[in-house]
Amino acid sequence: MRHPRSRPPRMWGGLRVRLVVAFVLVALLSAVTATALAYRESRTAVLERKQDAVRTGFKDRVEQVAADLSMPPDEVSLTRFATSVADGLGDAVVVVRYRSLTASSDASADRSLITPSLRAAVREHNRMSLQRVERHGSPYLAVGTPVTFASGPPSGLDVFAVTSLRAEQDDTAAILDSVRDGLLPVVLLAAVLALLAARTVLRPVRELGRATRRHAAGDLASRVETPRGRDELARLARDFNATAQALETSVTELREQEARARRFVADVSHELRTPLAAMTMVATVLDEDAERLPPDAARAARTVGAETARLARLVDDLMEMSRFDSGAARLNLREVDLAETLRGTLALRGWTERVDARLPDGVRAVVDARRIDVVVANLVGNALRHGAPPVSLTARAAGGQVTVEVADRGPGLPPEVLPHVFDRFYKADSARTRSEGSGLGTAIALENARLHGGTVEVANRDGGGAVFTLRMPWRRSGEAGEA
Structure with a gap:
């Protein structure tokens, strides 16, 4: 038996690739998330440290210099005051406002x-306030505070300082770059x-x-090595082995039962042949003398003869099926004229006038003429019994294949019947307990076709009726192989 070749796993659609991709994506997402959090926390820490330093230094410097400022100040004293405060704040720029000055x-x-x-914020809340601003892509920290004296009303003097945050921005950017550079090794390690x-x-x-594919190919003894541990894979392997063992046991029992059933049918058919031969002989004698018997006895004699003949055909069909099942059926190949063989099938059964035969002469093929006769006789007999005229028999040979079609113009076959036409003992009308045939005719026809390397197909034809088609390789003289 030929089994379909298993397809190789697709590289980009396999479970391995999906696992690796998922693992890398999780690692990458974790790394990116950790990087973002680290950058945010480090940036916040750097800026807060800078702000605390600026706030403390600015407050101390303003308090120290404000003690020497005379109120109310003029523009010169304000400039000198701003310069004095800036001298203790590094690169900060100090701006002082007093009313309109x-x-x-x-x-x-x-x-700006x-x-x-x-x-x-400084004027309304009368306290130190901070604000981060950005100009032309550069960050700055602006801080402002009102100047108050130990006694007296608010002075109306506000002091502001502006310092660059470029160094802090560069520090956090360096941290981000270093973390980003570490992403590639992390992803590679994750892969x-x-x-x-x-x-x-x-x-x-x-x-x-692999074990499943071996089972599908018929090796039911195949097992998998059970992994150590109690994880899901180990349980799956154990369950597979238990299922495979149960399946092997069941299939073995079914095969043994089938073999016993086939032997029983073959033995019974063989044992029936001897008494059937005697019954057939007696039935023939009774049928010949039926004219001289009383009417009731004559009917009984003819009924016995007909039923004995039907039983003989059933036994012959059972014997034939048992030979197919046991593999004992063999082809007796010889070169014949296909048209002459098919005409002989029709003539032997008296169907020549009832069948429209379209058989081209000169088509010679190497076949088992007896088995081809059985196939065509079964198909034509079914068409004559269950179809409607005209019944046609057509043969042609082309492209290395011989095709024989038997068609009728009857009602055709119901759709639910088509898949079961070649089943053994199947009858389309389940209420019909008796019929002229054994229910094995189409099954025997199919087995004979398979022996020739062919098959028999059935379909309903357009316009009504059924068509049975025998297809088999066209073996010509010198091409016959072993059968």
């Missing part, structure tokens, strides 16, 4: 970095670990697949 430690500094919202894990996990799966 404004002074700066650096006349060229961009005073001190936004109206920051000035309003290697995924391959190792997939190999470990999929080895039992591959063994199960």
Whole structure:
């Protein structure tokens, strides 16, 4: 028996690839998430440290310098005050506002970095406020505070400082770059670990697949090695082995029962032949003398003869099927004229006038003429009994194949019957307990066709009626192989 070849696993659609991809994606997502969190936390920590340092230094410097400031100040004293505060703050730019007067430690500094919202926050809340701003892609920290004295009303003097956050931005960017550079090794390591894990996990799966394919090919004794442990794969392997053992046992029992049933049919058929021969002889004598018997006895004699003949045909069919089942059926090949053989089938049974034969002359093929006669006789007999005229018999040979068609113009076969036409003892009308045939005719025809390397097909033809088609290789003289 020929089994379909198993397809090789597709490289990009296999479980191994999906496991590796999933493993790498999880690792990559985890790494990216960890990188984002680390960057956010490190950036926040750096900025908070910078802000605390600026706030503390700015407050101390303002308190220290404000003690020497005379109130109310003029523009010169404000400028000197701003310069003094900036001297203790590194590269910070200090801006001082007193009512309508404004002074700066650096006349060229961009005073727009001190936004109206920051000035309003300082004035309204009367306390130190901070704000991060960005200009032309560079970050800055602006801090402002009102100047208060130990006694007296609010001075109306506000001091602002602006310092660059470029260094802090570069530090956090460096951290991000270093973490990003580490992503590739992490992904590669994840891929290697995924391959190792997939190999470990999929080895039992591959063994199960191979064992399953061996079972499908008929090797029911195939088993898989049970992995150690109690995980899901180990349980799956044990369940597979238990199922395979139960299946092997069941199939073995079924095969033994089938073999016993076939032997029983063959033995019974063989044992029936001897008494059937005697019954047939007696029935023939009774049938010949039926004219001289009383009417009731004559009917009984003819009934016995008909039923004995039917029983003989059934026994012959059973014997034939038992030879097919046991593999004892053999072809007796010889070269024949196909048209002449088919005409002989019709003539032998008196069907020549009832069948429209379209048989081309000169088609010579190497076949078992007796078995081809059985096939065609069964198909034509079914068409004559169950179909409607005209019944046609057509043969042709082309392309290395011989085709013989038997068609009728009857009602055809119901769709639910078509798949069972060649089943043994199948009858389309289940209510019909008796028929002229044994229910084995089409099954025997199919087995004879298979012996020739061919088959028999059935279909309903357009316009009504059924068509049976015998197809077999066209063996010509010198091409006959072993049968």
